[in-house]
Amino acid sequence: MINAGVKMLMEPTSSPLSSSRKQTLEKAHRPPSVAGPNLCPPQSAVLPLTWDNLRRFDMASLSGLASSKNSGSSTPRSPRSAIAERRQLSTNLIHVHVGRGIPSSIPAGIRELIKRMKDIGRPTPDLTKADKKEIRARVVSIAARYEDNATDALLDLVFAEPCRIDRGAYPPHLGRNRDCKFIRGCVPTRDALGNAKIQAALDRVGAPKTPKPDIAFGYSSSAFSIAQALVNTAHDRIAHISQGILHPFIVLEGKSGATGGTQIEVQNRAARSAAALVHSQRTLHASAHGGDFGSPADTACFSCTTDSTTAYVWIHWCQEEEGEPHYRMKPLLRLFLDNCKAVWKLRQVVDNIFEWGLGERLERVKAVLDRIPEERAEAGGSRKRKR
Numbered sequence: 001m002i003n004a005g006v007k008m009l010m011e012p013t014s015s016p017l018s019s020s021r022k023q024t025l026e027k028a029h030r031p032p033s034v035a036g037p038n039l040c041p042p043q044s045a046v047l048p049l050t051w052d053n054l055r056r057f058d059m060a061s062l063s064g065l066a067s068s069k070n071s072g073s074s075t076p077r078s079p080r081s082a083i084a085e086r087r088q089l090s091t092n093l094i095h096v097h098v099g100r101g102i103p104s105s106i107p108a109g110i111r112e113l114i115k116r117m118k119d120i121g122r123p124t125p126d127l128t129k130a131d132k133k134e135i136r137a138r139v140v141s142i143a144a145r146y147e148d149n150a151t152d153a154l155l156d157l158v159f160a161e162p163c164r165i166d167r168g169a170y171p172p173h174l175g176r177n178r179d180c181k182f183i184r185g186c187v188p189t190r191d192a193l194g195n196a197k198i199q200a201a202l203d204r205v206g207a208p209k210t211p212k213p214d215i216a217f218g219y220s221s222s223a224f225s226i227a228q229a230l231v232n233t234a235h236d237r238i239a240h241i242s243q244g245i246l247h248p249f250i251v252l253e254g255k256s257g258a259t260g261g262t263q264i265e266v267q268n269r270a271a272r273s274a275a276a277l278v279h280s281q282r283t284l285h286a287s288a289h290g291g292d293f294g295s296p297a298d299t300a301c302f303s304c305t306t307d308s309t310t311a312y313v314w315i316h317w318c319q320e321e322e323g324e325p326h327y328r329m330k331p332l333l334r335l336f337l338d339n340c341k342a343v344w345k346l347r348q349v350v351d352n353i354f355e356w357g358l359g360e361r362l363e364r365v366k367a368v369l370d371r372i373p374e375e376r377a378e379a380g381g382s383r384k385r386k387r
Helices: 004-010 019-028 060-066 079-091 108-118 129-144 147-158 196-205 226-234 263-288 340-386
Strands: 094-096 174-178 215-219 246-254 301-306 310-321 324-336
Touching (some): 079 094, 079 196, 079 263, 094 263, 108 310, 108 324, 108 340, 129 147, 129 340, 147 301, 215 340, 226 340, 246 263, 263 301, 263 310, 263 324, 263 340, 301 340, 310 340, 324 340
Parallel strands (some): 094 324, 246 301
Antiparallel strands (some): 215 246, 301 310, 310 324
C-alpha cells in the first residue's frame, strides 16, 4: 500500500497548494533527526563576521574570546585584562618598573645586589654552530608549544644543562616545584588605613589572585637542622608558601607564542609570586627581630620571565615609603631570544642567582630561624619581669 503522504504528492494538481498543505507535506518528508551536534542550515551567502552570527554556531573555542572569565591555558587573554591586572597590582602597592638604569631611589643594598648578579666574571665565549643551534631550538620550542607543555622548554632555555639540577651539580638541598599554587592569601594587599578613597579603589580592583608560578626554586628539608625544621613547622605558611619546598628564592614564568602570551602577562604573574615571597621573608624576619623587617636586600628575591621573543631577569624587594610597604621589581637583564650570546648571558646571570640563593641567602634564612626561639625566650622573660 502506498503511503498516503506520498500518494498525494504523486497526484497531479492544477491549483496552488495552501500554506497548511505545504506544511503537511514538508513535515511528512522531513528526514529523521539524528543525535549529534546542532548544525546550522547551509547559507547561500557569506554572513557578516559578528558575535550574533558566531553565536549561531556551536563553537566552544570561540566562547572564551567573548568572555574574560574563561582563563583556560589554550585561550589567550586580551591585552586589556593584563593591563587591568597591572593596575590592580599597582593599587595594592606592587609595582613593575621596566625602565633602564638604576635610579638613586633604589636602596643601596639592592643596587649592590644587582651589580653582583650581573657580574659574569668572564668574557662571553665564541659560541659554536652547535651552541647556537641548541639555543634556537629551545626558543622555537617555547613558541610552538601550548601553555601546559611550555614549562619544560622554558627550563631548557634558562639552563644550558637542565639535567645537572637533578644530577647533583647543585647542592642536594635544592628544591623545585612546577605549577604549584602558593598558599592562599600570601600576596600582600594594601591597608587603606581608614582612607575612604583608598578603600574604594581597593574594593574596585579587588585582591590579587593566588600565584601559581611555572617553576619555583627553594630548599629541601635536608638544608635545615632539626631545630630549624621545628621553626619551619611552626611558621608553616611562611616556610612552605610553595608546598613541597622551603623558602623559595626565584620563580620562572613563561608564556607560549602558540597561545598569544605576552611579557606583560608573565610580568604580572612574576610580580604576584615574588611579592608573596618577599612578604613572607619580611614576616619571618620580623618574628626573629622584634618586629624589624630587615633591609630590602635581606628579603629580596628574583624572577625570570619569557615569551616567544624576549626574556627578562628581575630583582624584587620591598621598601617603606611614607609609612607603607611598596613591593617593587626591576629588570637587571633584558634580551631578545634570537641573540644567542645574550641567551648565554641570561644563563650565567641565573647561575649567579643560584649561587647567591644556595649560599648567602640560605645562610641568612638559617640565621633568622635560629634567632626566633631566642626572640621568644627574651619576650617571655620580659613579660615575666613585668608581672
